[in-house]
Amino acid sequence: MKRRDFLKGGLAGMSLASALSFSNLSVNGQSGSPLPEPSWNKLPRWKGFNLLEKFLRDSSNGPFHEEDFQNIRDLGFNFVRLPMDYRIWTENNDWRKINEKALKEIDQAIQWGEKYDIHVQLNFHRAPGWTVAQPAEEKSLWDNAEALDVCCLHWNTFARRYQGIPNENLSFNLFNEPANVEEVPYLKATTTVIDAVRTADAERLIICDGLNWGREPCLGLVPYRVAQATRGYDPMDISHYGAEWVDSKNFAYPTWPVYYAQGLIAGPEKTGISDILKAPIHLQGRFVPGTKLRIRVHTVSTAAELVVLADNREIFRHVFQPREGEGEWKKVVYREEWNTYQNIYDRDYLIDIPAETRKLEIRNESGDWIALSELGIQSPDLPAETKISLRSNWNQEKAGDPLVYSEENGRGVISGAETIDRDYLKRTLIHPWQGAEKLGTGVMVGEFGAYNKTPHDVVLRWFEDMLRNWQEAGWGFALWNFRGSIGIADSGRSDVKYESWRGLELDREMIELLQKY
Numbered sequence: 001m002k003r004r005d006f007l008k009g010g011l012a013g014m015s016l017a018s019a020l021s022f023s024n025l026s027v028n029g030q031s032g033s034p035l036p037e038p039s040w041n042k043l044p045r046w047k048g049f050n051l052l053e054k055f056l057r058d059s060s061n062g063p064f065h066e067e068d069f070q071n072i073r074d075l076g077f078n079f080v081r082l083p084m085d086y087r088i089w090t091e092n093n094d095w096r097k098i099n100e101k102a103l104k105e106i107d108q109a110i111q112w113g114e115k116y117d118i119h120v121q122l123n124f125h126r127a128p129g130w131t132v133a134q135p136a137e138e139k140s141l142w143d144n145a146e147a148l149d150v151c152c153l154h155w156n157t158f159a160r161r162y163q164g165i166p167n168e169n170l171s172f173n174l175f176n177e178p179a180n181v182e183e184v185p186y187l188k189a190t191t192t193v194i195d196a197v198r199t200a201d202a203e204r205l206i207i208c209d210g211l212n213w214g215r216e217p218c219l220g221l222v223p224y225r226v227a228q229a230t231r232g233y234d235p236m237d238i239s240h241y242g243a244e245w246v247d248s249k250n251f252a253y254p255t256w257p258v259y260y261a262q263g264l265i266a267g268p269e270k271t272g273i274s275d276i277l278k279a280p281i282h283l284q285g286r287f288v289p290g291t292k293l294r295i296r297v298h299t300v301s302t303a304a305e306l307v308v309l310a311d312n313r314e315i316f317r318h319v320f321q322p323r324e325g326e327g328e329w330k331k332v333v334y335r336e337e338w339n340t341y342q343n344i345y346d347r348d349y350l351i352d353i354p355a356e357t358r359k360l361e362i363r364n365e366s367g368d369w370i371a372l373s374e375l376g377i378q379s380p381d382l383p384a385e386t387k388i389s390l391r392s393n394w395n396q397e398k399a400g401d402p403l404v405y406s407e408e409n410g411r412g413v414i415s416g417a418e419t420i421d422r423d424y425l426k427r428t429l430i431h432p433w434q435g436a437e438k439l440g441t442g443v444m445v446g447e448f449g450a451y452n453k454t455p456h457d458v459v460l461r462w463f464e465d466m467l468r469n470w471q472e473a474g475w476g477f478a479l480w481n482f483r484g485s486i487g488i489a490d491s492g493r494s495d496v497k498y499e500s501w502r503g504l505e506l507d508r509e510m511i512e513l514l515q516k517y
Contacts, residue, residue: 035078035119035168038205040225043442046119046476047514048072048079049487050447054106055125056133057087063105068482069112071502075488076515080118081446081478082109083125083176086154095128095150098157110162114169121207121478122158123173123446127151129189132177132213141175142185151189152196159200167205172197173229173446174206177213186211187220194224209446215429217436217443228441230433232448232466232477235420237389242453252374252389254454256462259416262400263372263390265364267304276399280363281390283375283414285405289355294348294376294385295362299392300329301342303367306349310357318349320370340368350378377405377412386412422465430469445470445477449486452493460513467517479514488514 036044049072053064064082072080086095089102106122113120126133128150129141139147155174162170174193178186190208197204206226210217214231221228233239235258237251252258266277283293293308300320308316322343324332329343353360364370371392376385388403400417407413433443448466450459470477481487488511489504498505 035117037168038119038171038227039167039442040205040227041440041442043207043227043444044119044476045471045474046079046444046478048077048081048118048477049479049482050081050083051109052083052481052484054082054084054088057085057126061085061088064109064112066112067502069109069116069118071489071504072482073116073118075511078118079121079476079478080109080113080482081121081123081173082106083123085126085131086124086128087126096153098154103161107161110165110170119169119171121171121173121446123176124151124154125176127175128154130175130178132179141189142178142181148189148192152193155193156196156200159197159204163201163204167203171205171207174208177209177231178211179213181211183211183218183220186218190218190221191224194226207442207444207446210433214446217433217441219436219439222436222439222441226441227443228433228436229444229446230429232429232445232470234425234429238454238458238462239448239450241451243451253376253385253387254450254458255387255413256458256465257419257421258389259403259414260389260391260418260420261403261416262393262396263298263374264369264392264394264396265304265362265372266369267364267367269366270368273394274396276396277369277394278364279399280361281372281375281400282402283360283362283405284358284402285377287353287355287357287360287377287405288379288381290380291353291355291357292378293351293353293360294374294378295351295372296348296374296376297345297370298373299333299342299344299371301368301370302340304364304370305366306370307363307365308351309361309363310354311359312361313354315354316349316351320345320367346373348376375403375414377414379407379412382407382410382412384411386414388414388416391418422469425466426469430473434473443473443475445475447480448477449480452485452491456493456495456507456509460509463510463513464517467513471517 038044051064051068052060053062089099091097091099110120129137129139129144129147131137141147141151194206197206207229208221208226209229214229217228238254240246240248241251241254242248264277266273268278300322304320306318307314322329322341328347329345331344333342333344335342372390374387374389376387378385404415437443479487483489485491488507491507496507499508
């Protein structure tokens with residue numbers, strides 16, 4: 001059967017593999033690179049993108065575009081992941097009734113993958129019983145027998161439909177980013193669906209997202225001969241800055257590397273804790289005339305007296321006394337176990353810094369404790385505020401180093417005691433997954449990227465550190481989208497000089513970085 005006959009007449013009782021010969025065809029006179037052979041215990045270094053044409057039934061549901069596959073191939077990539085909403089191929093809101101006609105556009109994507117030497121990975125971003133999107137599923141895949149049964153029905157249908165297509169061309173990624181579920185119920189549901197797939201296609205390559213939104217490997221899956229996928233969205237202050245679909249309004253202005261410092265300051269009278277937690281925050285630098293310090297106060301327990309000194313001279317003093325009723329705070333929190341109020345302020349206080357100040361000191365001179373969540377320096381010499389996030393760490397074991405503010409190349413930096421950089425990402429996001437690899441599990445990065453509100457130079461520096469880590473680990477990756485706000489084309493960034501190519505506006509710097517690694 002020819003491709004055009006397949007598209008007109010459907011499967012006619014045959015699997016897609018029977019209808020097509022998967023043979024790495026030449027395209028428009030060009031011979032593509034043969035796809036590498038994957039296995040569940042060692043995945044290739046696929047490099048590519050997510051395509052979102054079937055991401056959401058009500059807002060992103062159309063046919064895939066052949067030119068995307070050709071362009072992805074011609075730019076040097078070989079992988080697409082298709083995150084999909086199962087409701088697209090159901091009929092009349094009956095989750096057990098599958099509309100074969102609706103699956104033909106997925107068939108087409110798999111054909112184009114074969115035609116252009118692109119591995120296609122099918123993913124249920126919304127599976128029967130689970131999604132990270134809104135609205136949530138009415139029944140939970142993790143503890144509802146009907147939801148699990150229906151999910152098995154859908155994946156078994158896909159396994160039968162595409163039975164025999166080589167794993168070089170096609171893989172299944174069962175659920176997107178399982179979250180708020182313990183390993184035992186996740187394993188029960190996942191292994192049941194794995195069995196449903198293998199009943200129809202015993203050799204199909206299956207890739208399962210890790211736990212905790214894909215951040216942690218699920219070691220209990222190792223005996224089931226499946227690979228696993230992780231994510232590249234940490235820290236979210238960079239990846240999701242300005243994103244409307246998450247609560248990003250309090251995210252720190254993105255920088256890379258990211259610096260954090262202690263924001264908890266206990267009062268001098270507080271007993272039973274280390275004096276380290278009573279230490280002030282020191283911020284050194286050269287502050288030009290007109291510079292302002294912004295302090296975001298998050299929580300105050302019982303009472304606190306916040307004082308700021310500039311070169312040992314007091315420039316700010318404010319008494320905080322949380323209680324019931326209206327006040328400066330956003331939320332009243334009464335802790336019955338301690339008979340005290342720990343109100344959430346989440347409020348900024350802006351302070352003028354005297355010209356040529358060299359050292360700022362932020363103290364709590366009375367009361368219980370105060371938790372600061374962010375400091376900002378607003379310099380008239382810079383277009384954007386320089387920020388540093390603060391954390392409340394009751395287990396701090398040594399005094400924090402002074403924070404240092406500096407300006408360089410038109411941007412400011414506040415360096416702190418804790419640095420999130422390439423080595424940090426390697427320790428926290430690479431090493432745990434390498435432990436799973438040693439047990440015999442292939443690993444890839446199923447999604448990563450940064451929204452177009454994050455400064456482009458920050459994105460590129462962050463990308464390069466992640467990509468270097470993945471290259472060293474031997475992992476493939478897929479940017480969240482090809483075209484759109486996180487992609488390499490038509491991303492709508494205000495700080496990129498785009499290159500016009502085949503009707504697309506390309507981010508050439510980002511493309512070359514992805515190609516490099």
